[in-house]
Amino acid sequence: MSMRLRERVDERLGDPIWWNDVLQLAKTVLAAVAAWVVASSVLDVPQPFLAPWAALLVVHATVYRTFSKGTQQVAATVVAVLLATAVGETLGLSTTAITVLLVVALVLGSVPWLGAEATTIATTGLVVLTTGFDDDVMLISRLYDTAIGVGVGLLVNVIVWPPLRRRTAAQALDRIDDGIGELLLDMAAGLRDAAPDEDVAAWIDRTRDLDEDLDQAWALVRVAQESARMNPRRSARPMKNPKEWLGLLRRMEQAVAETRSLARTLGGQQAHRATWGEAFAVPWISMLRDTGQAASDADPAALLDVRRRLEEFSEDLRSTDRSPEWPIYGALIINLRNIVDAMGEVADANPIGGNRLPIRIPQRRA
Template sequence: MRESPWERWRQRVDDRLGDPIWWNDVLQLAKTVLAAVAAWVLAASVLDLPQPFLAPWAALLVVHATVYRTFSKGMQQVAATVVAVLLATVVGEALGLSTGAIALLLVVALVLGTVPWLGAEATTIATTGLVVLTTGFDDDVMLIARLLDTAIGVAVGLLVNVIVWPPLRRHTAAKALDRVDDGIGELLTDMAGGLGEGCQDEDVDGWIDRSRDLDGDLDQAWSLVRQAEESARMNPRRSAKVMKNPREWHELLRRMEQAIAETRSLARTLGGQQAHREAWGEAFAEPWISMLGDTGRATSAADPEALLDVRRRLEVFTEELRSTERSPEWPIYGALIINLRNIIDAMDRVAAANPIGRSRVPIRLPMGRVADA
């Protein structure tokens, strides 16, 4: 029975509502808006500053994806904002609001933006300075007010990002790891299916290309794990302790790195053979292809027991071949067996860890809507 459009839409919405990464992004957006609005209200309504636009501007600059980056990158951006305010005041006092003043301000701002300590914030200095220059600069009280605006935005942004559920990116990293091990399992399963049906050279080329794609996914996973590690720095949440030194996650990434390399080596070995099953003989081809498929399915399902079972079967199979087989294809048998054994040994710990685990948010659309559709 085919799914109705409503059911497909409902499934997509449920997937999104249960995705902790999506909720993390929503929370970050809400915190950014909250910080900017709070800074504006404090500067405009509470302190009644004359032009409080720099308060929400500074708050937007400070709220970053991690607490550590809020302090490090955010402070660079705040310093750039202060420099821009002072620069606009000096240029405005000297040249007034003119074409020459704007040109000079932009040149100096872009040069200052190359200073390493400012973190290459040339655009921030230029845009902030331009706004300050064109909205008024000829009053010392205005200069102090704008510096106060900036300070308010900085303080509010820091407080909101640190106090209101400080971001911890472990779910993002875990999902990236989960995507890689799923990809490895799917590739192994497809390879087994292709061998069973009689693969062609283009099939082997496709498997090798997919292994390279997995390398790209793995690079992204490494990057996200590093970001998760950064998100734990200066993070007051209790769960941040695990991510401050995620050695286990690094080990899982290295194991998947090895599994991808072994899978590519396996594909290249297969690509060097013509008429695979016919050349090997059914005594080797049938059990080995079966174990390859089982390895892929166990990897996708994150089932360490199933992987260990395949490992035991492979050991028994190897011993039987050693005592009975005298085929000239022995070098190929050995290469394929070693590749498969190394993949299993690499992925059993990954399956046992199952990084993403049960991290879905328990929010779904009400079932009653389906009956009404």
């Protein structure tokens, strides 16, 4: 195995989010197989195909969604069984019966209470209609199958390591603060080399990308919060009201907005380094670079040091400099100060995502 492939495999093996997805997949398979075994071998239900089908429907990414969304899907399955039986008893198994079934199923699926489960009603109804609807015993059997699958799916998802989406959201937050730090470092490097307007436009576009990452992180935190509801795990309690994470997201939103404002100021006609003078450009660009490095390293002490240097620098300029570029100086200093303050709180909270799992491919001894 090549070194690069080994590193990629080791990275995946040590990723707790990947293992969380693997566990969820295994639980889904376990629920479906267990429902089949219970229905076919233990309870001896004839044609027990609806049991694993219902189990698959109710195993969701969170326990809360298992109950809320699963209830809608189970209701849709029951409606489909009853609809298929009624259509079959009235029209038999024919093209007309299938057409009527699909039309009615899609209409019922648009009812808000069923949660837009049109596909579930249609597919389940088709299976029931084409595999048997002859008598009341068969109808009861179909509903019995569904109940078995629902019960097994709920038990598996709640009892077997109930999902907690904390690490997924934490990784998203970690990725954003790294992205902010990398952008600040690139801006500092570009300014040292007299960045052209194309670089400034690229910096602004990267802040928009960070905004998209923030939107995704907000969504993931909400999923993590939902995953803590009705979750019996002790580690789920702090996630029921993740005030700290919500505060960090707001701070990173502020840092991204300030970085965009800073980039727009740098792109102005009066903001080129040649017009600043080296007395301002050299120390300010150095502090911008150190801010990016401290944000990437999640180093609150380094950010605090930049804050101190920035205050001293501002005081020195106020007492000695009479440059006409003062409006630009003030805007750049305020933007950088706000970024430092926002990222300082983020750095204090690190590490957000916890440690990687100590799982690696065994090394072959010589």
